[in-house]
Amino acid sequence: MVKLRAIFSGISQTYSVDGYSFETAIIKQQVVGTVQVTDTGIVGNQVANHKNAVYAYCSENYAYWNRELDLATPWQCGSIGENLSLQGLDESQLRIGDFLQIGPVLLQVSGCRAPCENFLWRVAQPLSFLAKFQSSGRTGFYLEVISTGLIEAGMLVQHIACQHDSITVPELARFLMQPQAEAQELDRLIAIPGMGQQMLSALVAARNLQIEKALVQRNRWNGWKNFVVSDIVSETEQIKSFYLSPAVPGEQVAGYRAGQFLSCRLTLPNGKQISRCWSISSYDENLQRYRISVKREELGEASSYLHQQLQIGMQIEVMAPSGYFTLKRGEVAVPVVLISAGIGITPMLSMLKAHLARLDKRLPTLYFIHSTQNKVTHAFRQEVDTLVAAHAQLHTHYIHTQPSLDSLLGVDFDSDQRLSSQCIESVMADLGCWFAEKWISLGPADCQYYLCGPDSFQRDVMRMLEQLGVAPHAIFHESFDAKRMSLSELQLADASVRFQQSDSSAHWSQSSDMSLLELAESSGLSPNFSCRNGHCGVCRSTLLQGEVIYPRAPAISLAAGEVLLCCAIPKGDVTLAI
Ligand code: FES
Structure with a gap:
């Protein structure tokens, strides 16, 4: 017989340890009497980091940990921040998608707990305890609310097994610890009905990473290789795109990560050879051809040659794609913000398209903020707008610093003011993400940022992001001035x-x-x-x-x-x- 032994509720509070502040709702108080359970969990209970509705823990696990860790002050129900303390059940009996019925309230098992550093602080254990906790399988589990109602400690809990292929809570906890998961197993887990959004994000991210790793290893070569210019497109008066196909018909190009560049060697009419690198400005998992987009620089030998002399059918030499300024698709899905200026748009186009190629059922929101002089210099406008029209998760904000006289605010551009932290914040006013079938509001600090443009622009944007509370590790940019x-x-x-x-x-x-x-x-x-x-x-x-x-x-x-x-x-x- 399974029983609801106790109910706990907590509020999110800020704590400070050794000058480091963090927010957590892990410290909870026992609730006496009946408690209302709504779609978002127990009324009055707050969440800080883990946005799951309800967290349950099996009370018998405490005896195990007290023995195992030989604790001077034994842990007791509520010690690790659970909402529901259950008696007479253990995780190995539960599979993802199973249901627990407590009176009128129906809950569905959606994942295991993936402990974080706040958890360590709460239980006063060393870092090594994270792995010990997770590999023990005694992680507790998250529940989504299917039917709402009132519950009270002492009520009976009915376990209703799901009827589909699934995985037990301890198996899932151990699977998530594997550095190299099997692709087939990942696909199976991603397809399990009832898998919670937090788990799903981790699984999909791992699968995205696998796909990307396999892709970037395909068709690579060493040194220079001949490519044919298969098409040339004028994007603006100053920018042309060059499509590069392998010189050997039918060959594929090497795979690449969005944001990477190609090193190209050009042989000028006077026989002089020069090498330059340009970002790949598109994204094609079928590996048909590359596109680079080059701005003509007044004194640029290479860009002048490309703009004035390179013709369709001519060849240039190319090295396999490289570069570390790449979209981090292998991380748990978070909203992405691309911020570029001028020709800095080129890697952003690749990232934007790679983002759309993610496997996530619900694509994380992507904001694309681009600054350029006016509509004459605004490259790829139509290409991006076509993608935006087809994907509700993509949002753009165009800044024209010197709008053309015939440009219309709200039509051709969204602002003529230089980028500012207020602007970034207002662009993301409706920021949020789907979590366990619910829309969760997020702030600028919850996104990943990719910056590309002149060094001074990138530095300014970094300062703005700092003002918005964005952590440095969430900001990626083309390296600049590292040498100096x-x-x-x-x-x-x-x-x-x-x-x-x-x-x-x-x-x-x-x-x-x-x-x-x-x-x-x-x-x-x-x-x-x-x-x-x-x-x-x-x-x-x-x-x-x-x-x-x-x-x-x-x-x-x-x-x-x-x-x-x-x-x-x-x-x-x-x-x-x-
Ligand atoms: S020029 Fe690229 S590594 Fe030196």
Whole structure:
């Protein structure tokens, strides 16, 4: 016989430990008498981090933990923040989708508890206890409210088993601990009716990550490879898109993560070769071809060549996609905010489309805030608007800093004011997400942010996000100025740098603030380069003598004796092969 032994309710409060503040509703008080259960759980009970309706724990588990942990002050019902303390039941009897009937109230088992650090604080246990708790299977379980009504301690609980394929609560808890889950098993769990939104988010995120990992490993190649320009589209007066297909007909391109770039090597009419990298500006899991979109720069050798001389049918050399500024689709679904300026729109297009390719039943909301001068410079407007029209979860906010005279506010653009934290907040006024079939309101601090644009723009936006309480780990951006920031912290002696093949030398000093690539260029050499920030490997050279250091670690691995010129500086005298 299963009984409702006690009912607990708590309010969300802020606590402070060693100067670190956090909010939790884990401390609960026992409720005496009848309690109303509504769609959102027990009336008067608040949730802080876990937005599930009801959390239940089997009271017999306390005897187990008191023995196992040899606790001086034994835990008792309510100690770990449950709403319902149940007697005569254990988790291994319960499967996701099962029902518990307590008087008029019908509850459905929707997931196991995935403990967090607030839980550790509450039970005064070390970090290692998280794994111990979860692997024990004695995690308790979350319940969704199917029928509302009044309940009271002492009532009988009827367990109604679901009739479909499912998984027990302890099995699910242990499954979630696996670093590498089987794709087939993930698909099975995702399809289980009654699986709660929190669990589902974790499972879908793991599956998204698997798909992405498999995709990015497909068709990769080393070094340069020929690609044919299969189409060229003028996006604005200044921006053209170039579609690149493998030179071998029928071949697929390599997989990539949204936000990655291509290093391209161009051979100019005078025979000179130059390398540059451009973000992939679309997203295609069928791997048919790449699209890069290039703004013509006044003095840009490469962009001028692309705009003026590159024709459909001509070839360029391309390295496999790389870069770490990518959409984190493998994380639990949260609303995404893309903020770009000018040509910074290109990786955003890829991210926006990759977001739409997520497996989630309910796509997390995506806000796209883009700033440009006016409608003449506003690239990809129609492409984005078409996606927005087809997906209710996508929202845009367009800023034209110098609107054209014939532009209409509310039609061509949403604001002519520079981006501000108030603007970001107002764009996301209706922010929320679906959680366990309910709409939960969220704030700016609950989103992930991706920024792309000029360095000053990105820095300004980061300051705005800080004002809105967004944690730094939720902000992703193209790296900028990392070299200068780190260099100032180092104390390095002047050095002599010898370039062997060129039979020349140069003097390096810390005050010159130059990478070896910049030093070589200032000495009249033209080493290959592309990204200039340690991501593409194009500037790889051989270090014949001496030692170099990297103020910021390169994003690619290097063989012994190799050096990445764009992000290395000499540590004493060195000789390079170039
Ligand atoms: S130029 Fe890309 S790693 Fe140096």
